[in-house]
Amino acid sequence: MALDDKTMGELREIAGRYPEKRSGLLPMLHLVQSVEGKVTPDAIEACAQILEISAAEVSGVATFYTMYKRHAVGDFHVGVCTNTLCAVMGGDQIFERLKDHLDVGNDELAEKRQGDQYSVSLEHVECNAACDFAPVVMVNWEFMDNQTPEGAVQMVEALRAGHDVKSTRGPKLCTWREAERVLAGFPDGRVDEGPSAGPASLAGLEIARERGWKAPDAAAVPVIEKGQADD
Amino acid sequence: MTDMLTPVLTDMWDVERSWTLAAYTAKGGYQGLDKAFGMSQDAVIEAVKDSGLRGRGGAGFPTGMKWSFIPQDNPKPKYLVVNADESEPGTCKDIPLMMGNPHVLVEGVIISSYAIRANKAFIYIRGEVLHVIRRVQAAVEEAYAAGHLGKDIHGSGYDLDIVVHAGAGAYICGEETALLEGLEGRRGQPRLRPPFPAVAGLYASPTVINNVESIASVPSIIANGAAWFASMGTEKSKGYGIFSLSGHVKKPGQYEAPLGITLRELLDLAGGIREGHDLKFWTPGGSSTPLLTAEHLDIPLDFEGVGAAGSMLGTRALQIFDETVCVVRAVLRWTEFYKHESCGKCTPCREGTWWLVQTLARLEKGEGSEADLDLLLDQCDNILGRSFCALGDGATSPISSSIKYFRDEYLAHLTHGGCPFDHARSTAWAGQEVTA
Numbered sequence A: 001m002a003l004d005d006k007t008m009g010e011l012r013e014i015a016g017r018y019p020e021k022r023s024g025l026l027p028m029l030h031l032v033q034s035v036e037g038k039v040t041p042d043a044i045e046a047c048a049q050i051l052e053i054s055a056a057e058v059s060g061v062a063t064f065y066t067m068y069k070r071h072a073v074g075d076f077h078v079g080v081c082t083n084t085l086c087a088v089m090g091g092d093q094i095f096e097r098l099k100d101h102l103d104v105g106n107d108e109l110a111e112k113r114q115g116d117q118y119s120v121s122l123e124h125v126e127c128n129a130a131c132d133f134a135p136v137v138m139v140n141w142e143f144m145d146n147q148t149p150e151g152a153v154q155m156v157e158a159l160r161a162g163h164d165v166k167s168t169r170g171p172k173l174c175t176w177r178e179a180e181r182v183l184a185g186f187p188d189g190r191v192d193e194g195p196s197a198g199p200a201s202l203a204g205l206e207i208a209r210e211r212g213w214k215a216p217d218a219a220a221v222p223v224i225e226k227g228q229a230d231d
Numbered sequence B: 001m002t003d004m005l006t007p008v009l010t011d012m013w014d015v016e017r018s019w020t021l022a023a024y025t026a027k028g029g030y031q032g033l034d035k036a037f038g039m040s041q042d043a044v045i046e047a048v049k050d051s052g053l054r055g056r057g058g059a060g061f062p063t064g065m066k067w068s069f070i071p072q073d074n075p076k077p078k079y080l081v082v083n084a085d086e087s088e089p090g091t092c093k094d095i096p097l098m099m100g101n102p103h104v105l106v107e108g109v110i111i112s113s114y115a116i117r118a119n120k121a122f123i124y125i126r127g128e129v130l131h132v133i134r135r136v137q138a139a140v141e142e143a144y145a146a147g148h149l150g151k152d153i154h155g156s157g158y159d160l161d162i163v164v165h166a167g168a169g170a171y172i173c174g175e176e177t178a179l180l181e182g183l184e185g186r187r188g189q190p191r192l193r194p195p196f197p198a199v200a201g202l203y204a205s206p207t208v209i210n211n212v213e214s215i216a217s218v219p220s221i222i223a224n225g226a227a228w229f230a231s232m233g234t235e236k237s238k239g240y241g242i243f244s245l246s247g248h249v250k251k252p253g254q255y256e257a258p259l260g261i262t263l264r265e266l267l268d269l270a271g272g273i274r275e276g277h278d279l280k281f282w283t284p285g286g287s288s289t290p291l292l293t294a295e296h297l298d299i300p301l302d303f304e305g306v307g308a309a310g311s312m313l314g315t316r317a318l319q320i321f322d323e324t325v326c327v328v329r330a331v332l333r334w335t336e337f338y339k340h341e342s343c344g345k346c347t348p349c350r351e352g353t354w355w356l357v358q359t360l361a362r363l364e365k366g367e368g369s370e371a372d373l374d375l376l377l378d379q380c381d382n383i384l385g386r387s388f389c390a391l392g393d394g395a396t397s398p399i400s401s402s403i404k405y406f407r408d409e410y411l412a413h414l415t416h417g418g419c420p421f422d423h424a425r426s427t428a429w430a431g432q433e434v435t436a
Ligand SMILES: Cc1cc2nc3c(=O)[nH]c(=O)nc-3n(C[C@H](O)[C@H](O)[C@H](O)COP(=O)(O)O)c2cc1C
Pocket: B054, B055, B056, B057, B058, B059, B060, B061, B063, B083, B084, B085, B086, B087, B088, B171, B172, B173, B174, B175, B176, B177, B209, B210, B211, B212, B214, B215, B389, B390, B391
């Protein structure tokens, strides 16, 4: 089924943000995922048509990047970091436990049981730039810091049951499709939820505050700045 | 004497609603803008040169010099592209920076774009960090509304637009020319250089690509002066930088300090290695920088100091591993990462990383023989310096450095017939009453 007019309009809008429209392709693919739940053949056709490139070219891009899915993912896509640091800190155990609990392999969708409000899929991910919060789990690309196997199981059960789950460094979790829409450049108004920083992010700053440590006072530094002299 | 820690970029992070324009402005934010507009573009470039700022994305190239390579007689538009792809294993500074203080990046983009005469800038953020993307999107929106972006900014006659662009999951897109491919809507495969991006980058136009932290350092340089920035750090590695401690330390996290601080000093601040354990190995700047050990605790963490110790400062991503960790397991996992992320463009890396994983996996299981260590080093030789981009080179770092320092541990896998380590002892909850 072809994409609806609203989506086609938004895809054109994304392409229009750039000096050359093809630059819109990555966010456009995020948008089609938010609408279709994955990158479908129709979505590829639509992008190709708007960007005036071949479907094969769009497809070549879609298959290169790991965030684009050719199969259905859950309402909540759970990514367990198993890069070295998180793996060592317990990410391997978390991933094993979740595979076992959800009865899935890597990058698979768990069965939606009777009574489940939402579906969950599981994938192992690479370092997500949160190593100081290891082991880290991402849900729909929101941080779930300092996880344990037991805590991760409880979390996926809460998600399946439709309970609200909050990111440890972000807002209440939205669905995967809603997340993909934000990635396409359509903000969802959740920016003011969540903290400025997690506890680990503040580790050094807290010590500096306690001890009164600061960057040097600019006024106390001798001015020898040839560069700042206006020509 | 400069203080041990020097919060500048992190200084906003404990402020209420630190990500908002109101909070940033209350702390003196956007004051560098008028000062910059009062200077000529070349004077801004000179100031950044004089500050000694070197790229914070890993390679440490002098930022002001990079900007001066933009050929201003080229009639094509100029572009600034911020590299916010942060995906090097261990690296975790740009993400909290953009979450807690997105406006300092936006202000940096405005001043930097002004200096290189760009009227369009892009912030390429890895896609897997939703809330960070929200914060940067909102900061850009707020900056437009406040007149810091758009047409005739602050009455200066200067125009600038910023596009926030989300990536889609590919480590290689952190490599600057692969990033440009991604930004042009293509597969993220590196480009042949020359031409360098300064001459023919985005849309074959002159382009500066800088790391988030590099660009975010610019407002403080303009506001406080180049001499202020250069008063921190060491002779050839000036200024402050965010040091990211992770792994087996009591207080992992972000520590912003002058370049040249040592791991011993940082560990001291972080409460040391976790209780009852000892430092075994660490990465100074992510997994692509050769491993170091306890004998390197006192090297100055600046570009020269870490280089002299046989590694690289990289992104100051200090991943700390204690004696419970099997170095072969750690290295195998990183190698699997490089194999997975190899873009496939060149044979040494595409085939080589595949072979490295085969050989390492065999050793990890206690199969194979001592000759496999030489085979590994041989395979590294065939990749290092022969790959099209630095991803391939980086893939060899953990392997060759771990064999250098821990050859016996590889051999122990052979004599033991498998991994002699109990992986459960390395977890964050080891020793606590939690079962895995
Ligand atoms: C495989 C690979 C990944 C990289 N990833 C990043 C990254 O995530 N962020 C970054 O700023 N630089 C990264 N770099 C370095 C960039 O190519 C480039 O040197 C840098 O963005 C320049 O900015 P700087 O001079 O401000 O450091 C990477 C390089 C390679 C080879």
